[in-house]
Amino acid sequence: MAGTGWQRLISRINSNDNEVILGERDNMKHIIKSVALAAVFGMGASSVMAELRLGMDSAPYPPFSETSSSGDMIGWEVEIGAALCEAMGETCTVVPVAWDGIIPALLAKKIDAIVGSMSITEERMKTISFSNKYYNTPAAIVAAKSSDMDGTPESVKGKVIGVQVSTTHQNYAQEHYESMADSVKTYQDFNEHNQDLVAGRVDAVVGDSLAFADFLASDAGQDFEIKASLNDEKIFGPGVGAGIRKEDTELVEKFNAAIQKIREDGTYEAISAKYFDFDIYGD
Amino acid sequence: MVWSWVPEYLPKFVSGLWITLQLLSLSVFFGMLLAIPIGLVQVTGPRWLGAIARGFCTVVRGTPLLIQLWLLYYGLGALFPMVPGIRESFLWPVLREAFPFAVLAFTISVAGYEGEIMRGAFKSVPKGELEAARAFGMGRFTLLRRIWLPRALQNVFPTLAGEFVLTLKSTPLAATITVFDVYGVGSIVRQETYRIYEPLLFVAAIYICLTGIIVLVFNWLERRVPRPA
Known part of the structure; x- marks a missing residue:
């Protein structure tokens, strides 16, 4: 409780740093007031x-x-x-x-x-x-609506998967897909792999399902959908x-x-x- | 300093180095093939062709290489879905890869910068030498091949060496379009090991070595070309 009081006092003193127009005595008054206030508030907090x-x-x-x-x-x-x-x-x-x-x-x-x-x-x-x-928010694999990928490693056979570099999604793709897929392509930026998904340079992308919401709602994302949620507690x-x-x-x-x-x-x-x-x- | 990651990533660096060298040599080769006519037409005319060449150089030199690269890769890439049947065409395996786009972007850049240099180079060859060649009865193409071009190149040799070093140092931009050159591999190391300085220093050292090699090769070439007394 004393701790909170002192913290309030200190923050009060710090906030007074800006009030340069105040004289030395006024400053002291403020501090005294603050101490009094701190004591009151401190008691309030502990009792209720x-x-x-x-x-x-x-x-x-x-x-x-x-x-x-x-x-x-x-x-x-x-x-x-x-x-x-x-x-x-x-x-x-x-x-x-x-x-x-x-x-x-x-x-x-x-x-x-x-x-x-x-x-x-x-x-x-x-x-x-x-x-x-x-x-x-689960990770998700997004691909064209026409594709029959379902998130299983078998379904990405021969496909190119895009992921953002140094994310848990990259770890997931490398752990679960790399051996089956044609390749796992890494991008610096979430939006870049979406662009290449639209351009057809990657067949599917792995990312955060929530982050995909905006993309899927946009014009560019119309033909794509979340194929599966991906769960792996060890990774995510x-x-x-x-x-x-x-x-x-x-x-x-x-x-x-x-x-x-x-x-x-x-x-x-x-x-x-x-x-x-x-x-x-x-x- | 922690260098224990080096052995693990060395194979990746070797393939990255190979990508960097391919990027550099292909773009310098094709870029120079373009730069020579671009420089030449600005000196010989016809005027309209010279104007196009000058316009090309101005646009290329006036826009950031990164933007050119992205316009080509992501910009053209955005047009692909509109072309019906493109994904089934024989071109798709090439269009799908990032590497050809990187080569194209760097080629255009080399053509633009070196085109301007070649313009000055062709101009700086003394008229008297060309007149002498003509007096020997050389045709226009013989004159270009035997006198004008060699003399022009000779004049700008040191400049070109510097330009190619600059091109080398632009190649890391390719990493932004998923081409994993030396720099790209360095970023992978940084992201996977959480080491910052060591991979960057390592990558910097590789580029210094490459620069040194380019400079040495050009020095050697320069010495082989006989100088007028």
């Missing part, structure tokens, strides 16, 4: 822990989270977050946090959970815990989960139960159907 604060990326990440013109956070993840809170029987507020500071914010108890499209990785597991995944990782402080083991359990609940009672599907035309949970 009614609200669960969900941290989300403050930068827009549509369709998951973005700020609407009226200033509210909207998006799939905002709705899922609300549904999870309801399932847990908690009241929640959404706190926008800059992405690079979101784990420090969690550790400093400025937020209680990260519900911000954070992929579960071993690296992050060293610092924080994760709930079970609540979504995992488990997906996106809620990031939670290591000591809050109880909260992890609550999130897991809530995820299961909204998956079972249809809330999850109802929300997802508004945003995606495929299964974002990614079984």
Whole structure:
């Protein structure tokens, strides 16, 4: 608690750096006021822990989270977050946090959970815990509608596959397709392999199904479709989960139960159907 | 510095080097074949042909090579779906590959830059020598083959060496259209090993060696050509 107080004070002092017009004495007054305020707020925070604060990326990440013109956070993840809170029987507020500071914010108890499209990785597991995944945009293989590829290694025999370089999708293509396919061509940029797919220089491309949505909706992408979702947890990782402080083991359990609940009672599907035309949970 | 990746990627670098050399030699060869007439018509006329040649040089030299390369590869590539039957045609195995487009783009670039240099080269041959050749009874093509062209090339030899070195150093652009030359292989190493400096230094060293070879070859050629006393 003292920690939060001091952090508030420090941030207050830092913010005063800009106010050069203030005299030395005024500055001191500000600091004293800040200390007083910090004490009050600090006590408030510790005595009432009614609200669960969900941290989300403050930068827009549509369709998951973005700020609407009226200033509210909207998006799939905002709705899922609300549904999870309801399932847990908690009241929640959404706190926008800059992405690079979101784990420090969690550790400093400025937020209680990260519900911000954070992929579960071993690296992050060293610092924080994760709930079970609540979504995992699957990788997908996209090819011409007329093609009979179905994502199996046999179906890409003699074909040229395009992937973006140094992605998990490249790893997947090399692991599952390279031995059967004519070749796996690597591109610097996601849009470049789509262009070559349209031009017919590659027969299929492997990428993130969500990222393909825009391309498939465009004129150029009309004749193409997602042939199959590709799953390989060893390559793609488990997906996106809620990031939670290591000591809050109880909260992890609550999130897991809530995820299961909204998956079972249809809330999850109802929300997802508004945003995606495929299964974002990614079984 | 970590160099343990070198043995693993060496075979890839060898094939990358081969691609780079092919790109360079093919585009220099075909580029020079084009550059000679492009330079010549600007000196001899006819005027309209000279104007076209000058326009070509201006456009090629006035636009970034990367854009030319992409216009050819992705731009033309975007037109393919509109041509019916193109994917069944005998041309498709060539059109489908990126390498021919890279050679074409670099050839055009060499033709544009060297065409301009050859214009100056043809112009700089003293009129008296050409008149003397004519006085010997040489026809126009004999004169070109035996006097004008050799004298012109001789004048610009050092310049051409520099130009070809510049062409060599443009070839990494081919990596942007999926041609994995030396630089492209270097990027693969960077992306797979997360080492930044070592692959870049390694690639830089290869280019320095190649440049050195070009310079040596041209020095040798220059010495073989007898200089007027």
